[in-house]
Amino acid sequence: MITDKAIESVPKVEINGFTDEQNVFIQKQHKELLKYSRDNNENKEVAFVFKSDLTNKTIFIGSDDVIEFGNGLMGKGDNLFVMHNHPRNSSFSKTDIDEFINSLIKSLSIVKNNGEVVVITKTGAYDFRSAFIAKQRHISKYIVNKTEEEYNIFVDKLLKYYEKKGMVKWIR
Secondary structure, rough: OOOOOHHHHHOOOOOOOOHHHHHHHHHHHHHHHHHHHHHOOOOOOEEEEEEEOOOOOOOEEOOOOOOOOOOOOOOOOOOOOEEEEEEEOOOHHHHHHHHHHHHHHEEEEEOOOOOEEEEEOOOOOOOHHHHHHHHHHHHHOOOOOOOOOHHHHHHHHHHHHHHHHHOOOEEO
């Protein structure tokens, strides 16, 4: 359940490429997203999608563990900021990584239902081909039995790899 205390505790994060004023706006939107999930979607997943200048908010409603964007991100421009919540207070999932790598998303944040926030942002050094190849290699290396633990290790190792290569900034 999303509590008022969790909403109030959502921190302001310093996201690469955004001004202090924009980071304050992002914090407010993270709080609003948790309120929206609690009040309109039974504490389940909700996403707010913004254009690169943080305008034109579009809301997507999901289930307990997934949001289907379909073609919903098309026509919104590139360098999108997508924020969403994770009801189980988990970090990035393989599905999140797939969407982040393969789409027009520049920054992807998770505001967990307990109020914690994690963010990944593509840098100028981000290259889709290199990111995709690294993802495939990490899948081969870390996913054997397709367990949740393996997927969590895969995501952690992949994001650390991207970070080391300078392709993403990861706030955790």
